[in-house]
Amino acid sequence: MRTIRLNGEEHRLDTPDDMPLLWAIRDILGFTGTKFGCGMGLCGACTMHMDGQPIRSCVTPINATEGREITTIEAISKDSVGEKVQQAWVKLGVPQCGYCQCGQVMSATALLSRKSSPKDSEIDEAMSGNICRCGTYSRIRKAIHTASADLKGGT
């Protein structure tokens, strides 16, 4: 048995050390908002936060999360930046199929938490690990700028 701190709560679970966080959270704890896209850290669909930093949960073994705080899409609206990101995403109609979007929202939230007014090149850098096969990139970029403006406006 091990304990993980997920979205502000402690969960006990029994897994091998090397089970990726993604599968522990999806299959064992039952939070399915985080998606599987590649299993190799290449697509970003599985992005979560560990102590506020974006991580690819498909290549993060569960034993590396000892004593860390994990946040998933299910709880990101409790974060003031996350909430603004979600609102901008909805307002601008960013999602198409939506499958990549939880990962996109997590990466964008981490970016804006670190840098409130990112330049386009910084957006490119922070978001390039997140593939969107539907091709919503131009709206993602706009939505990050929108969320950034909303955060400053305090709206």
Add this chain to the structure above:
Amino acid sequence: MEKSFANLTITNHGIDRRGFLKGVGATGALLLTANWSWSQEQQKKYGGEGMPGGTKNDPKLFIAISQDGTVYITCARSEMGQGIRTSLALVVADEMEADWEKCRVVQAEGDEERYGNQNTDGSRSMRHWYEPMRQCGAVARAMLEQAASRGWGVDHEDVRATKHSVVFPRGRRRAGFGELAEAVARLPVPMGSAIRLKRSNEFRYIGKEQTLSADGEDIVSGKATYGADLRSVGMVYAVVSRPPVFGSKATSYDADAAMNVKGVIKVMEIEGTVVPSEFKPLGGIAVVAENTWAAMKGREALKVEWSDSPNDQYESQHYRRQMEEVAKKRGKEIRAHGDLEEAFAKAKKKHAATYYLPHVAHAPMEPPAATALLKDDFLEVWAPTQAPQAARTHAAERAGLPLEKTRVNVTLLGGGFGRKSKADFINEAVEVAKAFPGKAARVQWTREDDLRHDYLHTVSIEHLEASLSSRGKVTGWLHRSVAPTIMSIFAPDQRNQAAFESNMGHGNVPFAIPNLRIENPGIDAHTRIGWFRSVSNIPHGFAAQSFVSELAEEAGKDHLRFYLDLLGEDREIDPRSMNDGWNHGENPETYPVDTGRLRKVIETAAKEAGWGKRMRKRRGLGLAAHYSFVSYVATVLDVEVKKGGELVIHKATMAIDCGPQINPDRIRSQMEGSCIMGIGLATTGEISFDKGAPKQSNFHDYQVPRIPQAPKEIAVHLVDPGKEVELGGVGEPGLPPVAPALCNAIHAATGKRIRSLPIGEQLT
């Protein structure tokens, strides 16, 4: 199941659906005119009525109103990112005067007898379902008005539905839809009466901006349900080891090591039917476990021996040379007019080019996944399927159950692009479920599975030759297309493209050329070929649009002028005058190929992109325009090729005429997405084979565009056809012009022609 779908609780009220509205005799723009005013022949062949299951417009089937005022609108087409759940529902909401904020969309299960055709492909959902959904909403509105007027004892004509209420202005009365819910549920559907459809100036949502997505909030908060998101106590998880080469089978396997992995419960064979593959599973060995990770680890440990396959020698470079040889000789004639030999003999100038396009994989972000539960002789499936009825038929057959005892629940699709029309992965889940009665069984594909076992987009050689007059006019046009056909998955001896492939930009080019021959020499397929977003329009459009640019250069003319000249006079071409007339399944009478509409999108895109302006060094504009899915799209890309070969796409300008625009924002988003996908298949998209198996396995070697590769701006212009026309497709027609526009732009920037995709390292 912990998560079940709302549609399971909403039932229709048992009215005679087939008889519904049969008595409607009146016709005219504002009256309920239904498809059955068509002649028998048309009814069978074209449009929504030409599809299995046809269309339905019964409000009791698609609309439920609850007493709290929520309006539940059922969507029977699959949502894969095109926004159809929002777009069809807003049509219903608009006609019935419902407030969008108070509407919820319910997903229909797979049942074509009940809901009409559900096969979500071919960019057809809106064009086949716009009218039925309007009718459905309009009848609901009339019934709400009737319920209110009866309750108040006033004339139906004196009340009207407006914004989720019915009002009686003279009596200052108002009743919300929720208050009328019970009364309206007891009313019969008004058969035989004329129903007024709204005039376009009365629309609230149709054709308007800012209708929020039905699923947006669920998606960004992780609540939306996709194929792998169903959960149930005690469920089992499986991954399958499939034959590395198409046509091979497992001859033996050793399960011991796999069984030793903690969490693995069972190793079992899944029988495959390899030839013809159709939509059946490939077969192989399934590893079933307590969680997905254990199943994956178990599969790694599994040892399987595979038989030889007739496709063991499939190697992409070799196949390419074979196709090039085949393309040198005449092939099956698809269309011909004039005297091409003579035109070529007399020509002032001749030009020829051969283009190559490799296989590409759909790679939807969501790899295939499905869940099945067999319990008490009833099979329930949850799957991200584009073809719910086909999935149901297959699943029932696999389980040995009648259709009535098989339910297919359609989840959201994390992208489809044609891949999820195939039920192979759903069949696998059913096979595992059969071994675990009473337990839900999930089959999860990894990305490696997805890329190695796709129904790939075809691979092709496109050979073109043309003659030019002394004034630079095209006098002769030969286009030979060599590509394995989708038909090969149904009948392995099929070597020629079907009409539904040829008439995607090959047999139906709308150019004004006096001498023309369109040919298709045959070739064998060595892997599963399938429909990929916009299908054969990709190779045909790439070749034709690249070649037009080459010819313009040969003629010493501006590409835009040259192309418009090639289109000739504005005219409506009857598709039947070109060949067998297949025109994306639509009626040739009402869907001519309209060169005037094509010209207008070209002119719009060119003007908006600033065609003709001076460009900086190493920068250029490239144009392409293509007719497909009965819509017209032109694209101009503004690119820069830096020293060293780095490609920067500064701006994409796209113009689409898809006829009436129902949900403009989703039309734009489909164009944006097509632009990115087109850039991807042009720059890096390739699945190549060695020893019968795909070489690529994940996103490191099958690269798709990421945010830095996306144009900084994609400007989409929705072009008004300027006349009464039928609806066109939206999901696919944006894709074909992108790759040729990109390569034409690269030529404008550098003078280099790209004739072989992907571009890869060709610019360095």
